[in-house]
Amino acid sequence: MNFDLTEERQMLQDTLRRFLRERYDTATRNKIIESASGMSDDIWGQLAELGVIGALFTEEQGGFGGAGFDLAVVFEELGRAGVVEPMLDTAVLAGGLVADLGDESQQALVEEVIGGAMQMAFAHGEPSSRYDLNRVQATAKAEGDEIVLNGHKAVVVNAEAAQMLVVSARESGNIGDTDGISLFVLPADTKGITIQGYALLAGGRAAEVMLDDVRLPASARLGAAGKAFDAIEARVAAASVAQCAETLGAMETATHLTKEYLGTRKQFGRPIGTFQALAHRMSDLLIEMEQARSAVINAAGHLESARGERERQVSAAKNLMGRAGRLVAEDSIQMHGGIAMTQEYELAHIAKRIVMADHRFGDTDHHLERYIALAAA
Amino acid sequence: MDLSYSAEEQAFRDDVRDFLTTKLPEDLRDKVRDGGELNKADMERWHAILNAQGWLAPNWPKSFGGAEWNAVQRHIFEEEAAAHHAPRIVPFGLSMLAPVLQKFGSQEQCDYWLPRILSGEDWWCQGYSEPGAGSDLASLKTTAVKDGDHYIVNGQKTWTTLGQHANMIFCLVRTDKDVKQQEGISFLLIDMDTPGVEVRPIVLLDGGAEVNEVWFTDVKVPVENLVGEENKGWTYAKYLLTHERTNIAGVGFSQAGLTRVRRIAKSEMSGGKPLIENPHFAARLAQVEIDLKAMATTNLRIVSKAAAGTAPGVESSMLKVKGTIIRQEINDLARRAAGAYAMPFASEALEGSNAGLPDPSGAGPVASQYFNNRKLSIFGGSNEIQRGIIAKVTMGG
Numbered sequence: 001m002n003f004d005l006t007e008e009r010q011m012l013q014d015t016l017r018r019f020l021r022e023r024y025d026t027a028t029r030n031k032i033i034e035s036a037s038g039m040s041d042d043i044w045g046q047l048a049e050l051g052v053i054g055a056l057f058t059e060e061q062g063g064f065g066g067a068g069f070d071l072a073v074v075f076e077e078l079g080r081a082g083v084v085e086p087m088l089d090t091a092v093l094a095g096g097l098v099a100d101l102g103d104e105s106q107q108a109l110v111e112e113v114i115g116g117a118m119q120m121a122f123a124h125g126e127p128s129s130r131y132d133l134n135r136v137q138a139t140a141k142a143e144g145d146e147i148v149l150n151g152h153k154a155v156v157v158n159a160e161a162a163q164m165l166v167v168s169a170r171e172s173g174n175i176g177d178t179d180g181i182s183l184f185v186l187p188a189d190t191k192g193i194t195i196q197g198y199a200l201l202a203g204g205r206a207a208e209v210m211l212d213d214v215r216l217p218a219s220a221r222l223g224a225a226g227k228a229f230d231a232i233e234a235r236v237a238a239a240s241v242a243q244c245a246e247t248l249g250a251m252e253t254a255t256h257l258t259k260e261y262l263g264t265r266k267q268f269g270r271p272i273g274t275f276q277a278l279a280h281r282m283s284d285l286l287i288e289m290e291q292a293r294s295a296v297i298n299a300a301g302h303l304e305s306a307r308g309e310r311e312r313q314v315s316a317a318k319n320l321m322g323r324a325g326r327l328v329a330e331d332s333i334q335m336h337g338g339i340a341m342t343q344e345y346e347l348a349h350i351a352k353r354i355v356m357a358d359h360r361f362g363d364t365d366h367h368l369e370r371y372i373a374l375a376a377a
Numbered sequence: 378m379d380l381s382y383s384a385e386e387q388a389f390r391d392d393v394r395d396f397l398t399t400k401l402p403e404d405l406r407d408k409v410r411d412g413g414e415l416n417k418a419d420m421e422r423w424h425a426i427l428n429a430q431g432w433l434a435p436n437w438p439k440s441f442g443g444a445e446w447n448a449v450q451r452h453i454f455e456e457e458a459a460a461h462h463a464p465r466i467v468p469f470g471l472s473m474l475a476p477v478l479q480k481f482g483s484q485e486q487c488d489y490w491l492p493r494i495l496s497g498e499d500w501w502c503q504g505y506s507e508p509g510a511g512s513d514l515a516s517l518k519t520t521a522v523k524d525g526d527h528y529i530v531n532g533q534k535t536w537t538t539l540g541q542h543a544n545m546i547f548c549l550v551r552t553d554k555d556v557k558q559q560e561g562i563s564f565l566l567i568d569m570d571t572p573g574v575e576v577r578p579i580v581l582l583d584g585g586a587e588v589n590e591v592w593f594t595d596v597k598v599p600v601e602n603l604v605g606e607e608n609k610g611w612t613y614a615k616y617l618l619t620h621e622r623t624n625i626a627g628v629g630f631s632q633a634g635l636t637r638v639r640r641i642a643k644s645e646m647s648g649g650k651p652l653i654e655n656p657h658f659a660a661r662l663a664q665v666e667i668d669l670k671a672m673a674t675t676n677l678r679i680v681s682k683a684a685a686g687t688a689p690g691v692e693s694s695m696l697k698v699k700g701t702i703i704r705q706e707i708n709d710l711a712r713r714a715a716g717a718y719a720m721p722f723a724s725e726a727l728e729g730s731n732a733g734l735p736d737p738s739g740a741g742p743v744a745s746q747y748f749n750n751r752k753l754s755i756f757g758g759s760n761e762i763q764r765g766i767i768a769k770v771t772m773g774g
């Protein structure tokens with residue numbers, strides 16, 4: 001056993017942490033959130049230049065990382081700074097699916113993603129799918145040489161900025177079947193696609209993506225017809241690991257701010273951290289932080305394992321992070337008092353990142369049920 | 378022991394229901410039900426309707442134009458108002474300042490200010506907290522120095538709720554620096570149009586601007602605006618705080634909140650079935666319901682004791698803690714129920730502009746409300762402060 005980061009990962013962590021500390025402070029970030037696009041092209045370009053995107057892909061895919069621990073290192077730092085740029089969507093989800101399944105000509109997209117020139121989004125969830133990956137209702141029908149897509153994709157993060165979309169649709173079977181789901185990669189401005197965008201509470205933007213007789217050549221299909229489910233599940237596992245690490249980073253910031261505040265804020269003539277009611281709560285948060293870090297390590301370390309083990313670890317991590325995250329976010333706000341309720345204080349945004357993470361890829365309840373089902377299987 | 382309402386109480390409930398079904402404007406009801414933000418005109422409209430009915434000031438004595446309801450009646454009204462999605466009454470003038478004036482103010486002050494509260498001519502806000510004086514309210518630094526027939530006020534208040542709508546603010550100010558903190562505080566009524574008063578909005582984490590900073594620079598306040606005696610303000614403030622804490626359990630809000638959660642969970646689908654049929658979610662919902670049922674009875678036990686003339690003491694602290702925990706848990710359930718559709722930035726503050734947002738289960742701005750209501754355990758005496766009071770009263774020390 002060795003819990004140290006490799007030298008390369010340590011360097012990446014240091015570089016990224018320094019860059020974000022210097023370039024991504026609260027005021028800068030809040031301006032980005034309020035901007036029309038909800039993201040900064042400048043920051044994106046520099047993240048690409050620092051090799052942050054490349055670290056999320058394997059060497060075969062044109063990157064220099066791509067393992068669970070690479071994702072964890074990058075996303076913990078993004079989380080620590082409350083970064084709202086769509087790294088998860090462009091690189092881990094959509095870019096990752098193209099890297100995993102794409103033929104040679106489709107793979108060319110990955111290079112553009114790594115270089116920072118390409119934004120992508122993964123349009124999968126639907127209004128009634130909640131957190132189930134298999135409940136795909138959108139349809140793909142062959143018509144001559146063409147494929148025709150119809151359906152409604154819900155809360156697609158980064159859809160407006162994306163030049164290319166990865167869209168799931170059903171070619172056969174019934175809603176809920178894992179078999180019969182296909183993936184397609186297509187330009188976001190393909191005729192028949194309507195994108196209704198909106199801002200997200202925790203920063204960034206998403207959209208409802210309506211597919212209305214969207215016609216594609218068969219070459220737009222990613223991988224084999226009807227066989228995309230396993231790849232989707234594996235990519236969502238990678239995204240969940242990344243997101244758990246991001247939440248861990250955000251929780252680090254929340255507990256750090258709280259600890260500092262308990263030492264400096266005075267009421268009744270003494271630092272509020274000297275009141276045992278708060279000191280013990282802070283201790284509980286620190287205990288949960290260790291649990292959270294270990295949960296992320298467990299999941300990241302099993303991302304390359306066989307499906308059953310991988311998914312159990314991912315569901316365990318999502319369940320624990322949902323619970324620990326809520327506790328850290330709520331108690332950090334409570335121990336600050338009113339100041340933490342203000343938008344210009346860093347914790348406000350950080351708390352939103354932490355709590356809202358539980359609304360993507362399945363919440364703590366979903367993953368508890370899933371963990372039970374996987375353990376029984 | 379009898380858990381049923383008396384015939385008169387039942388009749389009273391019928392009257393309240395009748396009033397709410399006929400007099401509550403539909404647009405206000407819909408806004409409240411869907412979690413929209415009420416603007417100043419909305420709140421004033423509802424106040425005027427209640428005032429016309431004689432129900433705007435349930436806890437005031439009849440002699441001052443109040444309804445003089447007993448505690449059970451107030452409880453019934455609160456419950457029905459929430460169930461019918463009536464706007465809440467803005468409390469600052471009606472249930473915070475008025476009881477202080479009635480108990481400690483002069484006859485002239487009562488005659489002048491109370492009718493203006495009922496008519497809506499004055500909108501009051503509460504100027505207690507300062508940047509350095511939150512939980513430790515007695516350490517407040519805003520000063521009032523007597524100069525002939527005026528006080529000159531300097532300092533800063535903060536977290537002033539709805540101060541942007543107010544024309545009057547009741548403040549705690551320091552009038553003597555050389556005595557024990559609590560003994561140098563006075564209770565002063567300040568016209569916010571006076572030169573030297575400046576209101577600056579504070580944006581909260583849900584994007585809403587419901588609180589403000591209020592700055593005072595050489596503000597001249599007539600001495601007639603002192604309530605009671607100079608340097609006795611702390612006594613009045615504590616009296617006010619106990620009034621702030623009655624109704625703090627928010628049973629009606631919680632009941633309405635649970636109804637809303639159920640509505641969301643009935644239309645949100647999970648695994649091909651309504652979420653409400655998911656055993657895990659159903660268990661969470663049942664758990665809160667069980668807690669709420671017990672708390673509603675605790676609340677009634679305490680309010681009927683208060684009706685019998687015993688002032689609620691430590692029990693109101695208990696209700697504050699439990700009531701806010703339950704309300705916050707319900708907010709958490711609502712956000713949870715909405716799934717991915719809790720993510721869009723549906724702010725209560727963005728009045729009317731939520732229309733374009735996707736919301737298949739009709740959840741409204743659930744995540745914004747979840748974050749906004751973190752305030753419940755912070756303000757009005759934080760839950761830690763309340764626990765301290767409970768410990769002190771029950772164990773001494």
Ligand SMILES: Cc1cc2nc3c(=O)[nH]c(=O)nc-3n(C[C@H](O)[C@H](O)[C@H](O)COP(=O)(O)OP(=O)(O)OC[C@H]3O[C@@H](n4cnc5c(N)ncnc54)[C@H](O)[C@@H]3O)c2cc1C
Pocket residue numbers: none
């Ligand atoms: C089964 C068992 C085995 C043990 N074995 C050993 C042993 O091998 N060697 C040995 O030396 N001792 C041993 N102990 C003794 C043990 O260390 C003491 O019980 C322990 O230190 C607590 O002391 P106390 O029982 O006097 O409780 P107290 O110290 O009187 O504590 C009573 C309660 O007050 C709380 N409390 C006390 N101080 C504070 C504070 N400052 N802030 C907040 N809360 C506080 C405590 O947490 C506890 O809940 C054992 C005890 C048990 C029950």
Ligand SMILES: Cc1cc2nc3c(=O)[nH]c(=O)nc-3n(C[C@H](O)[C@H](O)[C@H](O)COP(=O)(O)OP(=O)(O)OC[C@H]3O[C@@H](n4cnc5c(N)ncnc54)[C@H](O)[C@@H]3O)c2cc1C
Pocket residue numbers: 265267268272275277278334335336337338339341502503504505506508510511512513535536537538539588752755756757758759760761762765
């Ligand atoms: C949305 C909102 C609206 C408000 N509206 C108004 C208003 O209209 N008018 C007004 O005057 N004020 C208002 N307030 C202010 C509110 O009353 C204060 O926020 C509250 O008193 C807490 O003070 P603080 O925020 O300075 O936190 P602090 O007092 O600094 O508290 C920080 C933390 O320390 C804890 N703490 C403090 N002392 C102790 C202790 N002795 N033991 C254990 N724990 C302790 C607190 O519980 C809290 O967790 C509002 C606040 C908010 C958030």
